[in-house]
Amino acid sequence: MHNLLIPGAMIVITSVVFIGAQILSVGGLDEDIQRSIATSLDTDDMVTLEAMQEVNKGYGVCGQYRVADAPNSPEPFFYSKVDASVELDSDSRRYRASCE
Template structure:
């Protein structure tokens, strides 16, 4: 019975490492997107993200943002993980190509 504990603990530790690392990575991407949007808009307010989905087999992210203290509606964006650039214009070619219409 004691020999069963070691594999179970090893499996649980592996899951924690894999899924914990993924959560940290996703959080880093969210923070990077917020920072880039804030810089591009020239605002200091908190940026809220919603409706985020990965595109291009995980190389890009489509979603919507709004500046929290301005009360505006949510606006679409596209973020490329490859070159770490954000496109805020829904009419831009990069947004239309990767996020659809």
């Protein structure tokens, strides 16, 4: 019986660590995207994200953003997880290749 406890405990511990890391990384990703958009727009206003979806087999994110004090409708963006860069031009090659 004790021969099964150690491998079983290791599987549970590994699963908890893996799931916890995934949950933490998703929360940090939103903040990274918001920070990248604010930096690109050279603003200190709050940026909110909407309609996000992973693309390129998880290597990128497409979605829409709003700037808190701007009256405009949501604007599109593409965020590359590979080089942590954001593309705000919906006519750009990177945006069209990933989000359309």
